[in-house]
Amino acid sequence: MRISINLSPQTLMSPDFKTHFDQMVKDESDGELLTFEITENLFLSEFDRLAEVLEHICSLGVELSIDDYGTGYSSLSRIRRLPVSELKIDQSFIKDMVDNKDDEAVVHSTIQLAHNLGLSVVAEGVETESALNLLGNLGCDVIQGYLISKPLPSDEFETLIKN
Numbered sequence: 001m002r003i004s005i006n007l008s009p010q011t012l013m014s015p016d017f018k019t020h021f022d023q024m025v026k027d028e029s030d031g032e033l034l035t036f037e038i039t040e041n042l043f044l045s046e047f048d049r050l051a052e053v054l055e056h057i058c059s060l061g062v063e064l065s066i067d068d069y070g071t072g073y074s075s076l077s078r079i080r081r082l083p084v085s086e087l088k089i090d091q092s093f094i095k096d097m098v099d100n101k102d103d104e105a106v107v108h109s110t111i112q113l114a115h116n117l118g119l120s121v122v123a124e125g126v127e128t129e130s131a132l133n134l135l136g137n138l139g140c141d142v143i144q145g146y147l148i149s150k151p152l153p154s155d156e157f158e159t160l161i162k163n
Contacts, residue, residue: 091125
């Protein structure tokens with residue numbers, strides 16, 4: 001099971017981040033079950049330094065995901081230059097897409113774009129079976145949201161996984 005961790009721009013761009021990261025993740029076997037989620041706003045930071053840090057992270061098996069895609073300032077030219085493996089479509093597009101053709105069009109085109117770039121797609125905030133079915137028809141790879149489960153304490157999470 002992969003574990004996803006949100007990283008703030010301040011954390012990722014901290015001069016000490018690589019040192020602390022290297023102390024915790026020593027090789028690919030340590031990193032292969034981690035995904036770091038970064039927001040599009042991170043692209044406003046020093047891009048060359050960001051790319052160097054992200055390349056280093058990925059060299060140790062950690063995957064990168066762009067979180068809340070569609071709400072920030074992403075540049076497609078920058079996305080394709082980074083070692084990102086996943087886009088997470090923001091829940092603001094998912095919430096009304098069943099009844100809103102514009103949102104459905106945005107979600108559909110984002111899924112196609114991501115797949116054309118070799119990325120997998122996660123839909124955030126999925127709460128209904130109708131949204132799940134539409135996302136399946138649109139080719140979405142993974143969903144997350146209250147339809148699956150609300151946040152749980154660790155013991156309840158273990159029970160959910162076992163069942």
